Amino acid sequence: MNSRTRIKICGLREPAHVEAAVLAGADALGFVFYAKSVRAVTLEQASALVELLPPFVTPVGLFVNADPNVIDAALRAIPQLLLQFHGDEAPAECERWGRPYLRALAVRPETNLLDCARRHPHAQALLLDAPVEGYGGGGKVFDWSLLKPSANSPVVLSGGLNADNVADGIRRVRPWAVDVSSGVEQTRGVKSPDLIRRFCAAVRAADAAQTTGLPPHENL
């Protein structure tokens, strides 16, 4: 059993929101290096935000079919960056950095997770998202029943999560971590400290419920 589901909050752009996520107990914070996203940050912005992180909080750089020079520059500026590939990158493009990475994939009925895991032997985890236009960040939930629950599988559950549905996702999928962007925003692209706190509290309550055997809502 996974006693503590790790939390990644993605798409941060403001120091106040970084602070709120850290105080709420986030394990990883995502910075979007994808110019077409409403959550995009420059390398300078991301570097300044990463400087606010305390030890043991991991900065994650999200890339979508990025030019290798962009990734190279990000790694030079923020060497501790965990890479997240959220586009059509082939396994070799993910592996070439010799760095830990998350491989995002859109879950469809025909998706074969074992096959994806085999093609990404060095991925720290597969990050499971909903099929959406624009690669991700669409706030859409995919059909969780397509997955088999497994306490040991290092998957990151993502796609349309929020404080109201994350406990159900944890109970049904048993992911290593959960990842949220739209679900902790007051308006598209603008994070809400209150929603960040509520999301993290809901994850902790779901974990407690799994430990005690009580349904998640009993612990809220």
Ligand SMILES: O=C(O)c1ccccc1N[C@@H]1O[C@H](COP(=O)(O)O)[C@@H](O)[C@H]1O
């Ligand atoms: O956040 C974005 O704008 C984004 C753009 C392109 C690819 C991925 C993106 N975000 C990631 O998408 C998933 C799901 O997000 P949501 O919670 O459904 O909004 C998550 O990993 C984001 O980091």
